[in-house]
Amino acid sequence: MTRQRLSGWGRTATAVSDLVTASSVADVRALVARGEHLAIRGLGRSYGDPAQLRGGLVLDNGDLGGISAIASDGLVTVGGGVSLDELLTLSIPQGWFVPVTPGTRQVSVGGAIAADVHGKNHHVDGSFGQHVTSLELVTPTGVVTASPTSDPELFWATVGGMGLTGVITSATIRLIPIETDQVLVDTERFANLDDVMAAMQHGDDNYRYSVAWVDCMTRGAHMGRAILTRGDHATRADVATPQLLAPRPPKLRVPFDAPSGLLNPLTIKLFNEAWYRIAPKKRDGEAQSLSTFFHPLDGVADWNRLYGRRGFVQYQFCVPDAAGETVVRAIERLSSSGVPSFLAVLKRFGAASPGYLSFPMPGWTLALDLPVGPSALPDVLDDLDEMVLAAGGRLYFAKDSRLSSAHVATMYPRLEDFRAVKRRVDPQGLFTSDLAQRLHLLGK
Ligand SMILES: Cc1cc2nc3c(=O)[nH]c(=O)nc-3n(C[C@H](O)[C@H](O)[C@H](O)COP(=O)(O)OP(=O)(O)OC[C@H]3O[C@@H](n4cnc5c(N)ncnc54)[C@H](O)[C@@H]3O)c2cc1C
DSSP, rough: EEEEEEOOOOOOSSEEEEEEESSSSSHHHHHHHHOOEEEEESOSSSSSSSSSSSSSSSEEGOOOOOOOOTTSSSEEEEEEOBBBBHHHHHHHHGEEEEEEEOSSSSHHHHHHHHHOOTTTTTHHHOOGGGGGEEEEETTTTTTEOSSSSSHHHHHHHTTSSOOOOOEEEEEEEEEEOOOOSSSEEEEEESSHHHHHHHHHHGGGGOOSSSEEEEEETOGGGGGTTTEEEEEEEEEEEEEEOOOOOOOOOOOOOOOOOOTTTOOOOHHHHHHHHHHHHOOOEEEEEEEEEEEHHHHHGGGEEOOOOOOGGTTTEEEEEEEEEEHHHHHHHHHHHHHHTTOOOOEEEEEEOOOSOTTTTTTOOOOEEEEEESOOOOOOOOOHHHHHHHHHTTTTTOOOOOTSSOOOOHHHHHOTHHHHHHHHHHHHHOOTBBBHHHHHHHHTTOOO
């Protein structure tokens, strides 16, 4: 056991916790049998405080390894601590890709299921948990194998359940076949938010993957100008030299914390401007590697240190389709407040997963990276919370570090169903976290 100061990727909330490891179901059972409160941690890529417990015990899932052979239908069984990076390193050369990937490969399978992560293909393929056929879970009341057909309540409470139902020691996932390690990408620049949203609404269904980078620092006629990239896996016939290469480790690393003022309205505005100008006005069918298309940020290790010691907030919300206007008003509020924001990520969500606490709902999602520091930031975010609530939307637990507990039951109407399962498998409420306590996820 080691005592460590833990934080999420945004480095806003820190907690000193006792970190322990376990490499087998028996180890995890022995740990749970101690009867102490316990949080679970994967690779710490959540932005806020779900993978830490102030003054308490935290299980680091990193030793829960193992990857099975990949079956001919794509099924693979992996340990809860296996990272998507490790899985892809093995699977891509064999012609298989993960069915859903977040913007980084540096997440564990346990963390991907616990947050029910989504990717650029949510409008087509849904979220990660929808491709998990079964999972093994160590709860205080025993070791269970849950699937959408055997104990679906426990399965869907665990998918998106932020590590609060028990430890996912392994899971079986259905991978998707790929013929090459390239994606054929169409890129288009839009001068304002209305135009890019219209293009996404009418054209995204023609692509498996779609995402828009939105500039939230421009006002007036160019408010929300954006670069839209959409694509599909390239077939062997699409590229000159088809190959299936594993992703490469990052070549660059940010070696120390940047001065806190480095990312200020001026530098961020300049960055956003350059990003917009460099993008082609329109380019179709460009072959990009899987890493360039899905995980561009993984090229630089520890990039969160660029935000300095104060860290940054990632604010991600989703709203139903009919409330697309909320995206416009949120960006208006930001761009008029002077609060700097890096290029925001705008995506469309398809049908929701049955996960009780899963984040996506059909409609729009916007994710904003906001350096901590500007005095207006807390008020702006409180205003955004109200807009999202009024629109029937919600915030993402995997990104949150500041939401008020008062809003949670409205944003997540199946919270009571989740709590009922939690009481069944963990009657003493042993599994918890700073996030669970801050947001009263387990009741008061
Ligand atoms: C650059 C970047 C891009 C991202 N892009 C996206 C994106 O596009 N879409 C998206 O959905 N998310 C995205 N995320 C968020 C990230 O995918 C999630 O936060 C994910 O949960 C992180 O996995 P992790 O292994 O780091 O888990 P941690 O952050 O360590 O933990 C996350 C949650 O999982 C629980 N958990 C971890 N392991 C287990 C286990 N074995 N059993 C049970 N519970 C467990 C923890 O208790 C915690 O509640 C991004 C994050 C970064 C840093």
